[in-house]
Amino acid sequence: MKNNIRVERAILQISQAELAEKVQVTRQTINAIELGKYAPSAVLAMKIAKVFGKAVEEVFQLEEND
Amino acid sequence: MKNNIRVERAILQISQAELAEKVQVTRQTINAIELGKYAPSAVLAMKIAKVFGKAVEEVFQLEEND
DNA sequence: TCAATATGTAAAATATATTTTACTTTTGTT
């Protein structure tokens, strides 16, 4: 699972900590997901996409191994 | 987390078992998610939406408690 | 350069999703 979180954050100019606060998870969770260490839950993915004003598919992309 | 899986399945006329096979999970997983017993992972939500030819947000909707 | 802010990382604990196996109930068809 790939994602554009870093780019979307840059557009909004918000830190990992700020995004974390907006979607009510810890900063470490955002960091791990942004770095692709694991994939989020659907609820979290939808909340993140919502913050960016994008569809889930615009922020997260399935890969072959998914 | 709400969803329209039942309706989307009806449109495609596929059973829970068939959807499960398409997205590579067990029938019980589809049943549990369809009934709202728990929310799927983002990967699974995206695969399900893809089968239906819809965006994740069209198949799954966040609720207040999410 | 110094300090502050942001990011990366890690291990252990907890929460949640998914599988497996198995059985029950419902629905649709003949």
Place this chain on the structure above:
DNA sequence: AACAAAAGTAAAATATATTTTACATATTGA
């Protein structure tokens, strides 16, 4: 009614996401 297919359920095991605490490194601005 009888049969088959579909859907519902449940408990235990496993996999994965998320939290917590804590520290290390990098980046930015004064």
